[in-house]
Every structure is written in C-alpha cells, then in structure tokens.
Amino acid sequence: MTGLRPSTRVHFRLSPPPGASRPGEFAGVYRTATLPRRGTTHYLRLPWLVIVHTPIHYRDAAERPERLAAAPRELTTDDRQRLEADLEMVRAFYWRNSRCRLDIRWRVHYTDDPFVDSGPGRQAAFEAALAALREPPEAYAGVLFLYGWDEYLDPERARTHYRGQAFGGLTYGVNGGWDYKEHPHSWIRFHHRADTTWVITHEFHHALDSLFEASGYPEYAFNHPDPSQPIGFFGEHWDANAFILRMWRPQDWFALTRGELVVAPDRVGDGMPDDGDLPITRRSFHGRGRRTGWTDLRMMLESIGVLTGISNDPIHMTRWAGRDRLPDGRDTYPLYGDAARRRRGRPTLDGRLDRDEWQPLRAFDDPDLRAETFCRWDEDGLYLAARCSRPAEIRLQLDATANGWFNGSDNYWLNLFPDRDGSVRVEVSLFDWERFGQRDEMGRMHSVYRNTEKVRREQIRVATGSEGGRWVIEIHVPRNERTGLLPAPGAVIGLSWGFAHSREPRTLLALFEPCTFFPIACADGAVTR
Numbered sequence: 044m045t046g047l048r049p050s051t052r053v054h055f056r057l058s059p060p061p062g063a064s065r066p067g068e069f070a071g072v073y074r075t076a077t078l079p080r081r082g083t084t085h086y087l088r089l090p091w092l093v094i095v096h097t098p099i100h101y102r103d104a105a106e107r108p109e110r111l112a113a114a115p116r117e118l119t120t121d122d123r124q125r126l127e128a129d130l131e132m133v134r135a136f137y138w139r140n141s142r143c144r145l146d147i148r149w150r151v152h153y154t155d156d157p158f159v160d161s162g163p164g165r166q167a168a169f170e171a172a173l174a175a176l177r178e179p180p181e182a183y184a185g186v187l188f189l190y191g192w193d194e195y196l197d198p199e200r201a202r203t204h205y206r207g208q209a210f211g212g213l214t215y216g217v218n219g220g221w222d223y224k225e226h227p228h229s230w231i232r233f234h235h236r237a238d239t240t241w242v243i244t245h246e247f248h249h250a251l252d253s254l255f256e257a258s259g260y261p262e263y264a265f266n267h268p269d270p271s272q273p274i275g276f277f278g279e280h281w282d283a284n285a286f287i288l289r290m291w292r293p294q295d296w297f298a299l300t301r302g303e304l305v306v307a308p309d310r311v312g313d314g315m316p317d318d319g320d321l322p323i324t325r326r327s328f329h330g331r332g333r334r335t336g337w338t339d340l341r342m343m344l345e346s347i348g349v350l351t352g353i354s355n356d357p358i359h360m361t362r363w364a365g366r367d368r369l370p371d372g373r374d375t376y377p378l379y380g381d382a383a384r385r386r387r388g389r390p391t392l393d394g395r396l397d398r399d400e401w402q403p404l405r406a407f408d409d410p411d412l413r414a415e416t417f418c419r420w421d422e423d424g425l426y427l428a429a430r431c432s433r434p435a436e437i438r439l440q441l442d443a444t445a446n447g448w449f450n451g452s453d454n455y456w457l458n459l460f461p462d463r464d465g466s467v468r469v470e471v472s473l474f475d476w477e478r479f480g481q482r483d484e485m486g487r488m489h490s491v492y493r494n495t496e497k498v499r500r501e502q503i504r505v506a507t508g509s510e511g512g513r514w515v516i517e518i519h520v521p522r523n524e525r526t527g528l529l530p531a532p533g534a535v536i537g538l539s540w541g542f543a544h545s546r547e548p549r550t551l552l553a554l555f556e557p558c559t560f561f562p563i564a565c566a567d568g569a570v571t572r
Contacts, residue, residue, distance in 0.1 A: 049080035050306045052297060071259050076297035076304055084309035084316055086144050089302040091247075092183040093130065093151045094172050095123075096158040096190035107196040114196055117155065126189065127151060129239045135322035136244055136281070140288035143315050143323065144296040146305070147247070150183070152176060158190035158230070165228065166221040180223055184301035185250045187243065191232025212246045216253025225301075227253045241280060248284050258300045263291065268449035269490065270479050278440065278448050278539055282558040383564050387532075388419040390426050392517045394508020401428055409552050411544050416554060418538075420530040420565050424521040427540075434461035434514045435542040438551060441520065442537030442560050443528035452477045452497065453527040457520065465507055467516065469500040473526060497525045532567040 047053070056072050079085045097118040104111050118126075127149075134147045152172040159165070169186055173179065195201040212231035218224045227250035231242050248266045255263035264273050264287045277286040293314070297304060307316035311325070318326045382405055390400035401417040412435055417428040429437065436459065443453035454474035459467050475497070478489035504519040522528060530536070537560030541551030555561045 047077045049077055050083065050085045050304060051077045052304050053077060073259050074298050074300065075294065079306065079309070081312065082308065082310055083306050084143070084312075084314050085297075085304050085306045086146055086316070087296045087299065087302045088146050088148055088305045089299075090148045090150065090183050091185050091187060092169075092172060093149050093187045093189065094168055095126065095151060095153045096168075096188070097153055097155050098157050099194060100157075100191065101194050101196050103195050103197055103200065110196040114194075118153075123153065126239060129243065131322070132240045133243045133247065136240075136285070137247075137288065138322040140285045141291070141296065142289070142293055143321075144293050145288075146321060150176070158188060158232075160230070162221045165230065166223065169221075169223065169226075169228070180226065183226065184254065184299075185226050186228040187247065187250075188228065188230040189233065189239070190230065191234070193232065193234055212242050214246045214249035214253070216250065217257040225257075244281070244284060248287070254299055254301060258298050260295065260298055263287075268447075270450050270476055272449070274447045274450045276442070276445055276447055276537060276560060276562070278442075278537075278558045278560050280558040282556075282560075283449070383562050384566050385418055385420055385563050386566055387421050388426075389421045389423070390419055390428070390517065392426075392504055392506040392519055394506045394515055394517065396428055396430055396510065396515055396517070401426075405554055407552070407554065411546075412542055412552055414542060414552075414554075416540065418563060420536075420563070422522065422530060424519055424523075424528065425530060425536060425563070426517070426519050428515070428517045429542075430510060431514045431516075431542070433545070435545075436460050436548065437516070437518075438541045438543065439518075440537075440539040440560070441528070443523075443526050445535040445537045445560070445562060448474065448537075448560070449491075450476055451527065452494070452525070455498065455520070455526070455528075456493075457503065457518075459505065459516065459518065461507070461514070461516070467505045467507060469503045469505060471495075471498055471500050471503055473497055498523060530565050532565055534565045536563040536565070537561070538563050 052074055053076065054072055054074050057070055059070055076085065095118070099114075099116055099118070101107075101111065101114065130149045130151070134149065137145050137147055152175065154168065154172065156168065156171070159168070165186075165188060168188065169180075173182075176182075212229055214227065214229040215221070216227045220228065229246040229250055231239065231246055233239050233242070245266065252263050252265060255261075266284050266287055268274075268277075268283050273287075273290060275286050275290070277283055307319050307321075309316055309325075315328070316324050318324050321327075386402055388400065388402070390397070396417065400419075402419055404416040404418040406415040407413070413432040414435070415430045417426075417430075419426040425441070427439070429435075439455070439457040439459075440448070441453075441455035441457065442448055443455065444451060446453065448454050452473060452475045454476075456470070456472050456474060458470040460470070461467050473494040474491060475494035476491050477494075479491065481489045483489060502521050502523075504521075506517045508515040520528065522530065528536070538555075539558070539560050540554040542554075544550040544552060551557075
C-alpha cells in the first residue's frame with residue numbers, strides 16, 4: 044500500500060482464500076495504525092464515564108434510628124477527592140504498563156440518586172448522566188458505576204468493619220446487561236474511606252478485554268489467570284494485570300473499535316511523549332529526576348523499564364505501605380543490585396543472626412515497622428530470617444520453580460503468627476493447580492485448590508530471639524521433591540514477602556513491589572561482602 048499518512052487509523056477486511064479449512068475463523072474487519080512521523084509518537088485515548096452515587100447506606104439503620112439523624116448521609120468533599128485520586132492511580136497503572144499506549148480519560152459525574160442494581164436501573168442512571176453532561180452515548184467507550192458505602196451506625200460494628208478496599212464488583216461486557224450494547228459497564232460497591240484502586244483496576248480490565256474481543260482480538264488474556272491462559276513469572280492482583288498489559292503488542296492497542304488516536308511530540312523516538320496531560324511524560328519524568336538527584340543512568344534505566352514493560356514497579360504507588368521513604372536520588376529502588384544472587388550456606392537456627400551465617404537481602408524503614416531481612420540456601424532447603432523493630436506477622440509466598448503463581452504444584456502460602464509467649468504459629472499450604480481441567484466423580488471441573496498434604500506445617504522449622512531490643516525470626520523451608528523446591532546452583536525461586544501492619548492486619552508492608560515475585564537465584568560459593 045502506498046500514499047498512507049503517518050499516525051492514521053486504517054480499517055481493512057480480512058477474507059480467507061477459497062478452499063480455506065476454517066473460512067470464518069479470522070474473517071472480518073480489523074483496525075491498525077500507521078507508524079508515527081519522526082519526532083512524534085501516538086497513543087490511544089479511551090474516554091470512560093464514571094457515575095458516582097453519593098448516598099451513604101447504613102446496614103443497621105433500622106436497628107439504630109437514634110444515630111441515623113447525626114450520621115453523614117452523602118459523600119463529603121474529602122471523599123470525592125480521595126475517589127478521584129484513586130481513579131488517577133488506576134489511569135497511571137494502565138499508562139505505565141501499556142508502555143505509554145493507553146490513556147484512560149475518566150469523566151466523573153456525581154448523582155444523589157441511589158444506585159439501582161438492575162439493567163433498567165443502570166440504564167436510567169447512564170441516560171440521566173448523559174443528559175446532565177449534554178453528551179451522546181458515543182462520547183464514551185464504557186461506564187463505571189461506583190456506589191455502596193455500606194456502613195454501620197453501631198460504633199463497635201463500624202470499628203471492626205473491613206474498610207481496606209472496595210468490596211466487590213461486576214462487569215458486563217459488550218452486548219450485555221442493557222440496551223447500550225456497544226458499551227461495557229461495571230459496578231463496584233465500596234466502604235467509606237476505602238481504597239478503590241485495586242477493584243477499579245480489575246473490573247476495568249474486564250471491560251477492556253471485552254472491547255478487544257468485540258474488535259476481533261479474542262486472544263487478549265482474561266485477568267483471572269489459570270494454566271489455560273498465558274503463563275509467566277508473575278504474582279497476584281496488580282502483577283497479573285500488569286503482565287497482561289505488558290505482553291500486548293504496542294501496535295495492537297489501535298485495533299480497538301473505540302478510542303481516539305492522539306499524536307504527541309517525541310524527540311527521542313522511544314514512544315514516551317515529551318509533554319502533555321498524561322501520567323508520565325519525558326518532562327515530568329526528567330523533571331522529577333532533576334528535583335530528586337537522579338543520575339542520567341538512573342533516569343535512562345527507569346524510562347526503559349516503562350517503555351519495554353520490564354519495570355519492577357507495576358503501579359508506582361508511593362503511598363504503598365513499606366516504601367522506605369528515601370529520596371529518589373539516594374534510593375536504588377527499583378534497582379536491587381545483586382540482591383537476587385544468593386550464596387550457598389546453612390545458618391544455625393538459634394534466634395541469633397550471626398553475620399557470618401546470613402546474607403542480607405533487603406531492609407526497609409516504615410513508620411509502622413523497621414526490618415532487615417536475610418536469605419540463604421543449601422541442598423536441604425531455603426533459609427529466611429528477619430530482624431524487626433517489633434514482632435510481626437509474616438506472610439510469604441514462594442514460587443518454587445519460578446514458573447508463575449498460576450501454574451503447577453510449587454506455589455507456597457506460608458504465614459507465621461508470633462504469640463506473646465515467644466512461640467510462632469505456622470500455617471502452610473500450596474496453591475495447587477495439579478487437578479486443573481480434570482473432572483471429579485460428580486463430573487465437576489477441578490480448578491486450583493489449597494493443598495495441605497504435600498507440605499505440612501511440622502516440616503517448617505522456626506526459631507525466634509531478641510537482639511538489642513529487636514525481634515528476630517529464622518525460618519527453614521525444607522527441600523521437597525513433590526513441590527519442586529529443589530535448591531541447587533542455577534535454580535531460581537520466586538519470593539514474595541510481606542509483614543502485616545500492626546493496626547490493619549489485612550494491609551501488608553511489602554518487602555518488594557506489591558504482589559510481585561522477586562527472583563532468588565541460587566549461586567555457588569561462599570558469601571562475599
């Protein structure tokens with residue numbers, strides 16, 4: 044083809060040749076975009092309407108009418124600002140992990156009407172919002188409804204009510220749930236002061252998946268991973284969604300039937316826009332580097348991580364618990380040097396961290412907890428240790444063969460709960476996929492299950508102690524032929540490590556990036572310092 048202009052969306056029809064064995068499988072109309080002009084880049088802008096229902100619902104309103112009159116009944120200004128900040132975090136997640144190809148443009152509309160959980164109810168709310176905004180349905184690629192605020196008036200029940208994140212949601216794809224068949228839509232209910240970033244990220248990805256399927260790309264991965272989906276070395280939640288975005292070909296973002304192709308200056312020619320109202324641009328990126336003392340090499344490595352999809356930080360959440368609070372100019376984050384390289388050695392589990400026995404892994408300083416961590420290995424298993432400012436619940440995940448959390452029988456859940464008497468309660472099981480795709484005697488399809496037979500808690504050795512007023516714990520996870528935990532020179536083990544927050548135990552202080560697995564590479568020889 045000749046005469047094409049740069050940065051232009053092109054529609055083409057694919058027709059199979061006569062006599063094709065499966066003539067209808069790939070036939071249809073597809074879209075792509077021509078390459079950008081030199082000195083520019085382009086990305087897809089996807090407009091999305093967010094309808095927020097502001098009434099606050101109380102589960103025990105009928106039981107505590109005397110408290111209802113004094114209780115807040117609508118979202119406050121602070122609530123709205125927090126919600127909009129969460130939406131911007133989600134926008135940054137998709138922009139960063141799509142390698143600067145997908146920019147979600149949220150348009151937030153508040154309504155004091157209660158949410159009606161039905162197709163006609165959602166449709167009426169959508170039409171009312173469009174009328175208020177004076178816009179047609181085609182102005183948006185999809186819709187997100189936020190509602191709920193399920194609260195308790197009783198102080199004790201309110202205190203124990205989980206508020207950590209949005210509490211649930213559902214997505215209807217293209218052709219589902221209402222008359223606006225081309226518009227996927229999601230609803231999410233959440234609690235007062237909840238962090239909505241995760242559930243919005245997850246549900247929006249369902250809608251995006253549906254748009255790709257409707258655009259002729261059913262191979263876009265479903266974000267409920269299992270062995271039938273593309274498998275890689277990734278963990279749960281944020282990391283699984285980031286993996287899907289990173290593996291998608293940059294050019295195929297322009298295959299969507301919806302969205303606008305936007306051209307932006309790119310003097311370097313690497314795909315990152317120089318400037319603009321975007322989560323990350325070269326100006327904002329390098330401006331931050333100059334303010335915080337980044338070196339040119341540091342900025343180059345970080346920008347390469349964004350543009351190639353290999354950045355260790357899937358969401359770049361500076362407010363995530365466990366950040367070490369170091370200025371960027373003095374912080375190696377997310378570059379860990381040779382932390383992954385673990386030397387062979389067998390420490391004595393006696394509650395004391397002898398520097399000749401242990402190899403430091405990583406330390407962090409959080410207002411809730413200061414911790415130093417250590418890791419060694421030998422042919423008998425993996426050894427982990429921590430020296431902490433207080434006793435802390437430890438939650439570990441191990442991907443024993445580094446083949447992905449959603450694959451195989453090698454995925455360890457290991458939780459350690461310190462008691463006041465100095466003992467530690469151990470819980471261990473496997474996230475086991477060995478039966479996936481098989482049917483039981485009733486004809487039901489097996490999925491993943493929690494296996495407590497291949498690994499048992501009495502096999503996990505633990506020792507605790509105290510050093511200079513700090514709590515010490517040492518852990519040995521033994522070699523296991525059945526799970527594939529077979530440390531040897533050249534072996535790689537995935538490690539995810541978190542400490543429970545003292546006031547919010549469902550919040551983890553993450554040693555590495557949230558939900559990711561850090562590769563522990565077993566090397567031969569003695570520790571070098």
